Structures are given as structure tokens and as C-alpha cells.
Amino acid sequence: MKVSPSILTCDFGYAADEVRFVEDTGADMVHLDVMDGVFVPNISFGPAVIGSLRPHTSLFFDVHLMMAQPRRMLPAFAKAGADMLNIHLECDDPIDETLADIHALGKKAAITLKPATPAEAAFPYLEQVAMVLVMTVEPGFGGQSFMSDMLPKIAALRQEIDRRGLQVDIQVDGGINADTARLVAEAGATVAVLGSALFNAEQPSTLVKTVQAM
Numbered sequence: 001m002k003v004s005p006s007i008l009t010c011d012f013g014y015a016a017d018e019v020r021f022v023e024d025t026g027a028d029m030v031h032l033d034v035m036d037g038v039f040v041p042n043i044s045f046g047p048a049v050i051g052s053l054r055p056h057t058s059l060f061f062d063v064h065l066m067m068a069q070p071r072r073m074l075p076a077f078a079k080a081g082a083d084m085l086n087i088h089l090e091c092d093d094p095i096d097e098t099l100a101d102i103h104a105l106g107k108k109a110a111i112t113l114k115p116a117t118p119a120e121a122a123f124p125y126l127e128q129v130a131m132v133l134v135m136t137v138e139p140g141f142g143g144q145s146f147m148s149d150m151l152p153k154i155a156a157l158r159q160e161i162d163r164r165g166l167q168v169d170i171q172v173d174g175g176i177n178a179d180t181a182r183l184v185a186e187a188g189a190t191v192a193v194l195g196s197a198l199f200n201a202e203q204p205s206t207l208v209k210t211v212q213a214m
């Protein structure tokens with residue numbers, strides 16, 4: 001699997017150092033959790049912070065937009081240096097049009113499913129995205145426990161993607177560590193978000209390499 005560490009649980013007083021730390025672990029990309037305080041009961045950071053982090057790493061910026069209305073902010077995130085823009089299927093904006101806007105900005109598009117949203121909800125968009133993110137916690141906070149009842153959803157998505165012969169990644173986000181990463185890899189996930197597990201790890205690079213080998 002590819003590894004995309006989330007910096008949500010990092011010390012934002014040293015955000016540039018934390019992004020360099022993520023790059024030094026050998027991770028494949030950086031997962032940037034944008035929260036608007038409306039779609040989720042938390043506020044994190046926006047385009048200004050992402051733009052200030054951009055010069056400090058060449059890693060791919062995987063931007064997870066936990067926003068009720070992401071569409072109007074897409075140009076700002078693209079300008080800030082996002083490489084992938086990932087919207088929630090549960091957001092207020094029209095999905096097809098919002099995905100088209102992301103492509104028009106020259107960025108990769110992804111969609112996210114909250115735990116209560118079934119795999120089938122993503123099926124109409126599989127031809128329009130590079131990745132589907134299956135949340136294994138309720139979005140809003142790091143450090144929560146992995147929801148193992150999401151495993152059949154991952155498997156159902158993998159089955160549909162493969163049935164159609166598509167090259168679509170399945171990312172899993174929330175409570176991922178060396179143990180739960182193995183479960184989601186077996187179910188068909190190809191990208192793991194590591195948040196608190198990485199920032200609390202004794203040997204972060206070892207954890208990243210272990211998950212990348214799954």
C-alpha cells in the first residue's frame with residue numbers, strides 16, 4: 001500500500017518541520033485534513049496553511065476536504081499547491097459538477113464516504129475519480145478507534161473497481177496502524193492514512209515501510 005500521513009495531530013507550531021518529518025519517513029504523500037467546523041464539528045486549516053507548507057516538501061499533497069461546500073474553494077486549494085482534491089459525497093455541492101471543476105483545475109479528483117454511506121453511493125463516480133476514500137472513523141478528529149465493520153465496504157468497492165477494470169485507489173483513513181493496515185490491505189485498500197499511529201510511533205520509518213510492504 002501507499003502511505004499518506006495525516007498531519008492533523010502534529011504540532012502546528014512546527015508545521016513545516018512536521019511535513020519534513022513526514023517526507024523523511026519515506027511516505028508517498030501528505031494527507032491534509034481540511035475541516036470547516038460545519039461539515040464536521042472541528043476546524044483545522046485552509047489554503048493559507050497549505051500554501052505555506054508547499055515549498056517545504058516535494059511530496060504529493062492529498063487534500064481531504066471535510067467541508068459542506070468545497071466547490072467554491074477549489075481554486076484556492078489548487079493555487080495553494082494541492083495535487084489531489086477529495087470531496088465528501090455527503091457535501092452540499094453537486095458531485096459531478098464539483099469533480100469536473102477539480103479536473104478543470106488540472107488536479108486529481110477523489111471522493112470520500114463517511115461510515116454510514118454505502119459503497120454503492122460511490123459507484124456512479126468511479127470513472128471520474130483517481131481514488132475513493134473509505135472513512136474508518138467518523139470524520140472530525142484524529143486518534144479515534146478503527147471501525148472494522150467498514151471492511152466489507154472496502155471489499156465491495158474493490159470488487160466493483162476490478163470488475164470494471166478501473167485503476168482507482170481505495171484509501172482508508174481513521175485508526176490505521178500496523179495491525180489495522182493489514183486488515184484493510186487484505187480487503188483491497190491501496191492507500192493508508194496514518195495519523196496518530198505515525199506521530200506516536202517509536203520508529204516512524206519502520207511503520208511506514210511495514211505498511212508499504214502490505
Ligand code: DX5
Pocket residue numbers: 006008009031033064137138139140141142143144173174175176193194195196197
Ligand atoms: C479524521 C481525519 C483523519 C485522521 C486520521 O477526520 O480525516 O485523517 O486525521 O487520524 P488517525 O490516524 O489518528 O485516526
Ligand code: ZN
Pocket residue numbers: 006031032033064173193
Ligand atoms: Zn483525512
